[in-house]
Amino acid sequence: MIKTIAPVNIALIKYWGKASLDPVLPSTPSISVALKDFYTVTEVDQSETFSFHLNEKPVSQEVLKKTEAFVRLFQPEGPLKLAIKSTNYVPTAAGLASSASGFAALSLALHHFYGRSLNDYVALTAKGSGSAVRSLEGGAVMWHLDGSIERLNIDLSAYQMAVIMIDTSPKKIPSREAMAMVQSSPDYQGWLVRNKARALKLKDALTHHDIKTWGLLMEESTLDMHALGAIAAAPFVYLKEATLLLWQALIEARKNGLEAYATADAGPNLKIIFNRKNREAITHFLNRHPFSYVITDFTDQGARLWSK
């Protein structure tokens, strides 16, 4: 039996578009940070049949088929005799599921189970979920245009993230579909240039502990990503009114000295990054709003074999 664990990652500079489907390569570099209290634990064991239990329940036929196709990348031929058990650990009420931690944990488990080379395994992970390759490492991680990952040399122990639940219902448009749809956006080429420049600038700013620069670049990348969807040929919007109202309130609080920056992914939930010395002020700010939230540290540890 192989047991692995992988953290959820949140992108500061977003991955939003593919340059290639096979291999899966991003159209711009992205940079993420790994969360300590949000992770997936996965067990892979020999079995008579192929099964997949997520949070102790058998998955739907659709998810089973998708997972089977992913496992086939590691074992192209012969009957799949494998039992997979995955658990998403998220703090109570957070409700934040993640394909990134899930595919990173599964990919590492399969890598050990089948004994493949490391390079292969990063590329195979990207086929499950592009953002999952960033969960293979801990800390701040950059996913490059050539598909490689780079752990950035930055100590994140001074910072924390608040994950705020605006709406935890399942997203209507999967990221993979959304990324295909934004390629029709009239500003897609502009996005490629702007987001690549942001990634390079952020990489530099991270090493200088300049949270203002990181925060503003993260906000820019986020709003640019969401704007691309809003002007695509078939427009779509993930953000909700409450997301924008809370974000606006944060911008106002920032004018009054609260140093904190927000981001949102393929859904309406907001994540706020801040220096831990401002934790009390952030808590005070969030308690004035009706949403549940969880504050987590970042972690240096990426996907790894389970040991405890």
Ligand code: 2P0
């Ligand atoms: C990110 N997201 O950088 C961006 C921001 C969501 C919003 O990467 O098609 O599930 O499987 O490669 O990795 C989510 O997309 O997409 C994502 P696929 P994935 O975190």
